[in-house]
Amino acid sequence: MHPRIPRQQAQELQEQGIHRAENDARLGAELAAVVSGARRRAVRDGDRQIDTAHLLHSLLESDADVRAVFGEGPRIARLLGYLVQRSIGYGLRWQGSVEDSGSVPVVTEGAGLSPLAAGCMEYAHERAARHGRGPACGTDLLAAIVVDPRARAVEVLERAGIDLRELFALLEAPSGR
Numbered sequence: 001m002h003p004r005i006p007r008q009q010a011q012e013l014q015e016q017g018i019h020r021a022e023n024d025a026r027l028g029a030e031l032a033a034v035v036s037g038a039r040r041r042a043v044r045d046g047d048r049q050i051d052t053a054h055l056l057h058s059l060l061e062s063d064a065d066v067r068a069v070f071g072e073g074p075r076i077a078r079l080l081g082y083l084v085q086r087s088i089g090y091g092l093r094w095q096g097s098v099e100d101s102g103s104v105p106v107v108t109e110g111a112g113l114s115p116l117a118a119g120c121m122e123y124a125h126e127r128a129a130r131h132g133r134g135p136a137c138g139t140d141l142l143a144a145i146v147v148d149p150r151a152r153a154v155e156v157l158e159r160a161g162i163d164l165r166e167l168f169a170l171l172e173a174p175s176g177r
Contacts (some may be wrong), residue, residue: 028135052153069083079160120144
C-alpha cells in the first residue's frame with residue numbers, strides 16, 4: 001500500500017530551494033521542536049504553510065514558560081479549545097490563503113512558514129539578541145506573535161478573551177520572560 005501523500009527526500013527539497021524552518025541554525029532545540037510541531041499540525045490541517053496559529057498551538061503544547069504566561073485554569077483551557085477548533089470551525093476560512101498582514105517584511109528564508117510567521121521568527125531572534133540571550137526562546141516567539149493585530153494567532157487569542165496589551169506588557173516586563 002502506498003502512502004496517500006508522497007514523501008520527498010530532504011535532498012530533493014533542497015534542490016528545489018525549500019529549506020525547512022526548523023533547520024535554521026539560529027534556532028535552539030526548544031524552538032526547533034515548536035516549529036516541527038507546528039509543521040505537523042499544518043500538514044494534518046491540510047494547510048500549505050505554517051501560520052502563527054500553528055506556532056501558538058505548538059508553543060502551548062511544548063513550552064512550560066509560555067503556558068505559565070497564561071496561568072492555570074479556564075483561561076488556558078479556553079485558548080487551547082479555540083486552537084483545536086480551528087481545523088473544524090472558524091479556521092476553515094484560512095485554508096488556501098496565505099497569512100500576510102503586510103505590516104512585517106516578508107522573509108523568504110523561512111520557506112514553509114507564512115510570510116507573517118517567518119517575520120515573527122525574525123522578530124523572536126532579534127528580541128533574544130536585544131535581551132542578550134542566545135537562541136530565541138518560546139516567550140520571544142510569543143511576544144513576536146502578539147505584535148501584529150492581523151495575525152491568525154492574535155484572532156485566536158482575542159476570541160479566547162486574552163488581553164493582548166496586558167500579555168505583551170507581561171512579556172516585556174523585566175522579569176526575564
